[in-house]
Every structure is written in structure tokens, then in C-alpha cells.
Amino acid sequence: xxxxxxxxxxxxxxxxxxxxxxxxxxxxxxxxxxxxxxxxxxxxxxxxxxxxxxxxxxxxxxxxxxxxxxxxxxxxxxxxxxxxxxxxxxxxxxxxxxxxxxxxxxxxxxxxxxxxxxxxxxxxxxxxxxxxxxxxxxxxxxxxxxxxxxxxxxxxxxxxxxxxxxxxxxxxxxxxxxxxxxxxxxxxxxxxxxxxxxxxxxxxxxxxxxxxxxxxxxxxxxxxxxxxxxxxxxxxxxxxxxxxxxxxxxxxxxxxxxxxxxxxxxxxxxxxxxxxxxxxxxxxxxxxxxxxxxxxxxxxxxxxxxxxxxxxxxxxxxxxxxx
Amino acid sequence: xxxxxxxxxxxxxxxxxxxxxxxxxxxxxxxxxxxxxxxxxxxxxxxxxxxxxxxxxxxxxxxxxxxxxxxxxxxxxxxxxxxxxxxxxxxxxxxxxxxxxxxxxxxxxxxxxxxxxxxxxxxxxxxxxxxxxxxxxxxxxxxxxxxxxxxxxxxxxxxxxxxxxxxxxxxxxxxxxxxxxxxxxxxxxxxxxxxxxxxxxxxxxxxxxxxxxxxxxxxxxxxxxxxxxxxxxxxxxxxxxxxxxxxxxxxxxxxxxxxxxxxxxxxxxxxxxxxxxxxxxxxxxxxxxxxxxxxxxxxxxxxxxxxxxxxxxxxxxxxxxxxxxxxxxxxxxxxxxxxxxxxxxxxxxxxxxxxxxxxxxxxxxxxxxxxxxxxxxxxxxxxxxxxxxxxxxxxxxxxxxxxxxxxxxxxxxxxxxxxxxxxxxxxxxxxxxxxxxxxxxxxxxxxxxxxxxxxxxxxxxxxxxxxxxxxxxxxxxxxxxxxxxxxxxxxxxxxxxxxxxxxxxxxxxxxxxxxxxxxxxx
Numbered sequence: 142x143x144x145x146x147x148x149x150x151x152x153x154x155x156x157x158x159x160x161x162x163x164x165x166x167x168x169x170x171x172x173x174x175x176x177x178x179x180x181x182x183x184x185x186x187x188x189x190x191x192x193x194x195x196x197x198x199x200x201x202x203x204x205x206x207x208x209x210x211x212x213x214x215x216x217x218x219x220x221x222x223x224x225x226x227x228x229x230x231x232x233x234x235x236x237x238x239x240x241x242x243x244x245x246x247x248x249x250x251x252x253x254x255x256x257x258x259x260x261x262x263x264x265x266x267x268x269x270x271x272x273x274x275x276x277x278x279x280x281x282x283x284x285x286x287x288x289x290x291x292x293x294x295x296x297x298x299x300x301x302x303x304x305x306x307x308x309x310x311x312x313x314x315x316x317x318x319x320x321x322x323x324x325x326x327x328x329x330x331x332x333x334x335x336x337x338x339x340x341x342x343x344x345x346x347x348x349x350x351x352x353x354x355x356x357x358x359x360x361x362x363x364x365x366x367x368x369x370x371x372x373x374x375x376x377x378x379x380x381x382x383x384x385x386x387x388x389x390x391x392x393x394x395x396x397x398x399x400x401x402x403x404x405x406x407x408x409x410x411x412x413x414x415x416x417x418x419x420x421x422x423x424x425x426x427x428x429x430x431x432x433x434x435x436x437x438x439x440x441x442x443x444x445x446x447x448x449x450x451x452x453x454x455x456x457x458x459x460x461x462x463x464x
Numbered sequence: 465x466x467x468x469x470x471x472x473x474x475x476x477x478x479x480x481x482x483x484x485x486x487x488x489x490x491x492x493x494x495x496x497x498x499x500x501x502x503x504x505x506x507x508x509x510x511x512x513x514x515x516x517x518x519x520x521x522x523x524x525x526x527x528x529x530x531x532x533x534x535x536x537x538x539x540x541x542x543x544x545x546x547x548x549x550x551x552x553x554x555x556x557x558x559x560x561x562x563x564x565x566x567x568x569x570x571x572x573x574x575x576x577x578x579x580x581x582x583x584x585x586x587x588x589x590x591x592x593x594x595x596x597x598x599x600x601x602x603x604x605x606x607x608x609x610x611x612x613x614x615x616x617x618x619x620x621x622x623x624x625x626x627x628x629x630x631x632x633x634x635x636x637x638x639x640x641x642x643x644x645x646x647x648x649x650x651x652x653x654x655x656x657x658x659x660x661x662x663x664x665x666x667x668x669x670x671x672x673x674x675x676x677x678x679x680x681x682x683x684x685x686x687x688x689x690x691x692x693x694x695x696x697x698x699x700x701x702x703x704x705x706x707x708x709x710x711x712x713x714x715x716x717x718x719x720x721x722x723x724x725x726x727x728x729x730x731x732x733x734x735x736x737x738x739x740x741x742x743x744x745x746x747x748x749x750x751x752x753x754x755x756x757x758x759x760x761x762x763x764x765x766x767x768x769x770x771x772x773x774x775x776x777x778x779x780x781x782x783x784x785x786x787x788x789x790x791x792x793x794x795x796x797x798x799x800x801x802x803x804x805x806x807x808x809x810x811x812x813x814x815x816x817x818x819x820x821x822x823x824x825x826x827x828x829x830x831x832x833x834x835x836x837x838x839x840x841x842x843x844x845x846x847x848x849x850x851x852x853x854x855x856x857x858x859x860x861x862x863x864x865x866x867x868x869x870x871x872x873x874x875x876x877x878x879x880x881x882x883x884x885x886x887x888x889x890x891x892x893x894x895x896x897x898x899x900x901x902x903x904x905x906x907x908x909x910x911x912x913x914x915x916x917x918x919x920x921x922x923x924x925x926x927x928x929x930x931x932x933x934x935x936x937x938x939x940x941x942x943x944x945x946x947x948x949x950x951x952x953x954x955x956x957x958x959x960x961x962x963x964x965x966x967x968x969x970x971x972x973x974x975x976x977x978x979x980x981x982x983x984x985x986x
Contacts, residue, residue, distance in 0.1 A: 327834065337813075
């Protein structure tokens with residue numbers, strides 16, 4: 142920042158204020174965290190089972206669309222409509238995860254290739270659908286109130302921010318992921334296959350079944366991430382010129398969180414707050430958005446470095462003690 | 465005395481743990497000095513101190529009579545100390561010569577001079593009878609050859625004191641013989657050798673002196689010609705060890721495993737099993753002897769359902785299990801100790817407790833209605849740890865942190881606790897020390913005495929002779945003959961393993977004995 146002639150101190154103060162400055166900012170920050178949480182969970186879940194799901198982005202987009210569509214097309218009481226829309230989003234994401242899962246299990250096609258391609262398919266199919274549904278327009282109608290995650294209470298509490306109930310859905314999913322991995326038989330199998338598929342096969346587990354299942358669950362998390370945007374933040378869906386980036390950031394969120402449910406909360410909080418808080422830097426300190434992006438990237442880079450160094454140190458110490 | 469290396473009262477501590485507690489080792493010029501100890505006794509630590517990878521906390525090191533401080537491996541190299549590591553440090557897609565000069569490439573105006581180096585490599589190779597092609601690529605040559613490249617590397621750099629760290633662990637019996645001969649040749653040319661091993665046969669065969677360490681302490685040095693394997697084993701383990709595992713006669717009853725005309729192809733479609741027949745009954749141990757790669761792996765995988773059977777039938781307790789799912793077959797009463805415990809037997813990043821549940825997690829009470837019961841799993845793991853003497857800090861420790869012997873005990877405990885009718889043990893003692901081997905053999909015999917069937921697959925002749933009640937010799941995808949270990953010799957077995965029928969093998973051995981006798985007369 143100094144090099145490009147801006148005052149770093151006012152810059153960082155602006156960042157801080159953007160995140161925690163007032164109750165409105167806090168509300169918006171929390172709102173921003175929800176999709177990151179779910180995207181992070183999706184990537185982390187796949188990682189834990191030995192898969193690299195780069196398709197979170199696409200799964201999130203189809204989830205977004207599915208939730209928005211259900212929100213518009215049906216008119217149901219809230220108690221049915223909202224869960225229905227959420228489930229639709231999860232199902233759409235799961236379906237998008239199912240395809241690479243099946244291809245990997247049956248034909249040994251690497252999931253990274255398939256998921257990247259599925260991202261493009263998702264983007265353009267959804268754009269085309271939006272065009273058809275809106276009669277040539279670029280935007281779907283607003284969803285019905287009965288499917289919305291919006292909360293007047295939370296909104297009032299945070300000075301009319303767009304904070305919505307999605308954060309609770311996201312946190313519930315953190316618990317769900319922990320429960321699946323740590324408590325269930327399925328989780329035990331998924332982890333076994335992830336760590337050592339040979340040994341899992343020897344123990345009579347079906348690696349293929351678990352690969353598909355892992356991708357489906359991972360996709361469902363991502364789809365829910367899309368629902369956050371559809372039912373909470375935006376309340377509708379516009380056709381997109383490019384990817385949202387949330388799915389890709391999810392990879393970093395998961396890695397920062399060491400692929401554990403609790404760690405993902407940490408990673409998502411860091412990402413969400415920086416992303417949202419950074420919006421304030423151009424306003425308050427007059428720093429161009431491009432430089433802000435670089436700064437955010439650097440902050441995350443250093444956090445990741447610090448984390449890796451710490452892990453490295455712990456490993457080193459353990460090793461010494463072993464000997 | 466003319467010592468080339470003296471390590472006097474050397475200690476090395478990690479935290480509060482003494483890996484080496486005042487150990488003394490003196491190497492004379494031109495001798496092969498064996499360093500013997502169980503896994504984890506501190507042999508490697510001591511050698512790493514000598515090679516400069518660790519700094520000692522006490523004691524002194526003298527090389528050719530002079531006190532030295534070996535601060536890093538370069539110092540060791542300069543002093544003429546070379547190490548042949550257990551895991552080779554070679555670049556697969558480079559040639560022998562390129563690997564040897566790696567790190568100190570001789571250059572002529574900036575260009576590497578491969579030709580001269582290759583000539584020098586060939587010269588050294590000839591001098592010690594190593595028979596290595598300087599232009600061969602590492603990935604194209606056998607494990608035994610790769611090891612010779614490691615030896616060449618140390619010689620090329622001018623080492624005259626060579627440390628061999630468990631050199632025979634990954635070699636075939638023939639390669640072991642050749643290596644031992646090379647070592648003899650090296651000392652005949654004036655080199656001195658420290659041989660780290662826990663294999664007593666090699667020590668008796670090749671070494672001049674043996675220094676024994678146990679749990680980090682130096683037990684003493686003995687002259688090989690004045691000792692015997694039993695004494696060495698006792699020194700190493702700290703108690704009496706029986707080599708011949710005692711067992712009563714077998715009382716086989718009904719058939720558990722029956723294999724009829726089994727044919728299996730590998731993934732390229734090459735026939736690996738060519739019509740194999742085998743029968744294992746309750747109360748007997750059938751040993752499969754054979755050289756690696758004659759279809760043993762395919763046989764095990766076919767029985768356990770891990771590979772597709774092309775034709776033929778497999779019955780377990782009269783039930784046809786041919787091409788059934790692995791879990792279905794396991795449920796008919798099979799326990800399996802896989803040959804590669806890291807790849808197939810354990811999930812190293814799982815805790816001991818998780819690993820102990822790998823084969824039975826889906827049954828009550830370990831899990832119920834899809835929910836795992838980790839309390840029960842931990843309790844069960846605790847039982848295995850106690851019953852099978854698995855030395856670990858607790859059920860929560862990662863399997864990775866256990867020594868090889870303890871990992872193997874964990875697997876054996878897990879399999880036997882499931883009370884299988886047929887126990888398949890593939891190379892159950894590979895890489896283990898005598899104490900652990902004895903333990904595992906006793907457990908196998910115990911299963912037999914309980915009326916279970918045991919199928920033992922091994923490459924070790926001693927093991928198959930000692931433990932089995934019947935030996936089926938496998939060659940090129942079939943069983944070439946079945947012999948009684950009490951009525952056969954290692955020579956006859958060896959000939960059968962090379963593909964001769966039982967009759968031919970026995971005749972040849974008789975002829976050879978007669979030959980020997982005649983020489984005697986002359």
C-alpha cells in the first residue's frame with residue numbers, strides 16, 4: 142500500500158471497521174460467512190474421504206438455482222416451503238456431485254477433471270434456464286416470502302443488515318458433518334477409504350460406493366451454500382457472467398481449517414470477514430479494489446503460512462520425541 | 465590394537481529417553497563387525513551418531529586413533545565412512561553412473577564428464593566383483609543390483625569403512641548370498657564393515673565379531689566363532705528364545721478350505737494361477753513354500769475375494785465362495801493377515817482402536833443402527849493390546865507410531881479375536897526380530913491346536929519347515945508337490961521351489977549326498 146501511495150494504517154482501520162465497525166457491519170460479515178462455511182464443509186468432507194472436489198462452485202450454482210426455482214414456482218406454507226427449497230438445493234448439489242462420483246467409481250476418471258467441467262456446465266445451463274424462465278430476461282423473480290431465510294428479527298438486531306437465518310443452517314451442517322464423520326458407521330468407512338483405500342478394500346468395504354457417497358454428501362453441502370444466496374442474501378437469481386468464486390475459496394477455507402468441521406468455522410470466518418470488510422477499504426480509505434484484493438490475498442497467505450509453520454513445528458517436535 | 469573406529473561410552477538422549485546409553489563399539493581394520501539388536505534397540509541411532517546425523521550427548525569417537533567430532537555426514541565422508549542405507553537413495557530414472565556422481569559431478573569446462581566417471585565406476589565394480597553396468601537405468605535393475613549401486617557410491621567416494629544398515633531386508637535368498645560374498649571380498653581388499661542386522665544366520669555366516677545392544681544399552685561384544693545363534697538371541701532379547709517352536713503332532717479333522725483347479729489372470733490377462741488344487745483341514749497348518757512371484761499373492765487374493773477367479777472353485781466349510789464379495793467371504797470364517805501390513809493390513813493414520821475394529825465395526829456391539837460405539841471399540845482394543853502384548857502408549861495412539869512387530873501383533877490380535885475357522889497368514893514375520901517371530905509362531909500353532917485351519921504363506925524356509933504340518937510347494941501358479949517337513953530337507957525344498965517335482969528333487973539330493981560322500985573317501 143505504501144508503494145502505491147496509500148496510508149496503510151487508515152487502510153487497515155477501514156478493514157477493521159468494515160468487519161466489526163458497527164452492528165450492521167457485523168451482521169453483513171456473518172451473512173457473508175454462511176456460504177463460505179458450507180463451501181468449506183463441502184471441500185473438507187471430500188478431502189477427508191480422499192477426494193478433491195473442485196466442483197463446489199458448480200454444485201453451489203445449481204443449488205442456488207434449485208432453491209430460487211422452488212422459491213418462485215411453489216406457494217406453500219413456510220414450514221413446508223423453506224425446508225423444501227433447502228432440500229431442493231441440497232439435492233441439486235448432490236446430483237452435481239453424483240456424476241463425478243459415479244465416473245470416478247466406475248471408469249476411474251479423475252474427479253478433478255470432471256468437477257471442473259461440471260462447473261462450466263452448471264454455469265451455462267443455469268444461465269440458459271434463467272433466460273428461458275424469465276422470458277428472455279437476465280433475472281428470476283423474487284422468491285416467495287414463505288421460502289425466504291430472511292429474518293426481520295436478525296435484521297433489526299444488526300441495524301437492518303441482510304443477515305438471515307442461513308448462518309444457523311450452516312452451523313447445523315457443521316454439526317452434521319462432525320456427526321457423520323465421527324459418529325456414524327458410514328463416516329468410519331468414508332475415512333477408511335480416504336486414508337487407505339487398499340486396507341479398506343481388504344476389510345470388505347466398497348471403495349466405489351464410498352466414493353459416490355462422499356461426492357453426493359459433499360455436493361449437498363455445496364448446494365446448500367447456494368441456497369444461502371438464493372433464499373437469504375439475494376432472494377433471487379441473476380444470470381452470471383462468471384463464477385461466484387465462493388466454491389474455489391471453499392478449497393482455501395477447508396485447507397485453512399485442516400479439513401475438520403471446527404476448523405472450517407475458523408477458515409470461513411476469516412474469509413467471510415475479510416471479503417466483506419474489504420468492501421469498506423475503498424470507501425473509507427480510498428484504496429482501489431485491486432489493491433484491496435491483493436491485500437486480502439496476502440493476509441490469507443500469511444495466515445496459511447503461519448499455520449503451516451506451526452503444524453510443521455509440532456510435527457518436528459513429535460518426531461523428536463518419538464526417537 | 466589397530467582400531468579404525470572406536471565409539472567409547474557413547475550416549476544419545478532424546479528428551480528423557482536414552483536411545484544409546486553408554487555404548488562402546490570398536491571396529492578393527494579388515495573385519496566385519498555385526499551390530500545386533502531388536503527393532504528399536506538403538507542400532508540405527510548409534511550409526512546415525514557415527515555418520516554425523518546426530519550429535520552424541522556423551523562419550524567419544526575416534527577414527528584411526530584420533531579423536532574426532534563428526535558434525536555432519538560430509539565430515540563422515542571425508543573420514544572415509546560410507547553408509548549403505550536400508551532404503552536406497554537413488555534417482556529412479558537416472559543411470560547408475562549419474563546416481564553415483566550425483567552431488568559431486570566432475571566437470572570439464574562446465575560440462576559433466578560422464579565417460580570418465582563411468583570408466584571409474586566400471587573399474588571399481590570389477591575390482592570387488594559387483595558386476596554393475598554403469599549405463600543401466602536404476603528403474604531397470606533389480607533391488608539387489610540397486611543395493612550394489614549404493615555400495616559402489618560409497619566406494620567411489622573413497623570410503624574404506626562401510627556401514628550396512630539392515631542390507632538384506634528386501635533381498636531374495638540368492639541376492640543375500642551374493643551380498644554376503646561381496647562383503648567378504650570387500651574386507652579381503654582391506655575395507656572394514658559394520659553390519660547392522662537382527663538376522664542371526666547372516667551374522668554367523670559373515671561376521672568376525674558381534675556387538676549386542678538391548679534397549680539402548682551395550683550388552684557386550686563377542687567373537688562370532690566362539691558363540692552360537694542361541695546365545696546371541698538370548699543376549700539380544702534378554703531371555704531364552706526357542707527357535708524350534710514346540711508343537712505336538714497335528715490332528716487334522718474336516719476340511720475347511722478346498723480349492724479345485726483354480727485359474728486366475730492378472731490385470732494384463734497373464735495367467736498367474738494355472739489350475740491349482742489345495743485342501744486345508746481343521747487342526748493343521750499348511751505351509752506354502754515358494755519364491756516370490758509364483759502366484760502366492762494371487763492365491764490369497766482369490767481366496768479372500770479381492771481378485772476375480774477365471775475358472776475353478778473355492779469352498780470354505782463346503783460353501784462355494786468363488787467370486788463372492790470380500791465381506792461375504794470374511795463372514796464365512798476367514799481371518800487374514802495380509803502380506804503388506806502397511807498397505808493392506810492397517811490404516812496408519814487411524815488409531816490403534818480404530819484399526820482393531822476394521823474388520824468388525826459393522827457388527828453389534830461395535831456399531832448399532834449406523835452409529836459407532838467407540839466406547840466398546842476402545843474396550844475391545846484394550847483387550848487386544850493386553851492379550852497380544854501390543855506395546856503402545858494406548859488405544860488412541862496412531863498405528864503409524866507403532867514398531868513393525870507391534871503393528872503385526874495388532875493385526876494378528878484383530879484377526880484371531882474374530883475366531884475364524886481359517887486363518888491365512890501371509891509373510892507374518894517379515895522384518896520382525898526373533899522375539900516377535902517366536903510370539904507369532906506360537907499364536908499360529910495355538911490356533912491349530914484349537915481345531916482351526918491355518919494357511920501359512922512364506923518365503924522363509926526356516927519358517928515353513930518349523931511351523932507347518934505339511935508343506936505345499938508352489939511354482940509357476942501350481943502346487944508342484946506336497947511334503948512332510950519332517951521327511952524332507954531344505955535342499956529338496958529348494959529344488960522343488962525351482963520347479964522340480966518331488967521325486968526328481970529327492971533323487972537329486974540323494975545323488976548330491978552320494979557325491980559328497982565319495983569326495984570324502986578320496
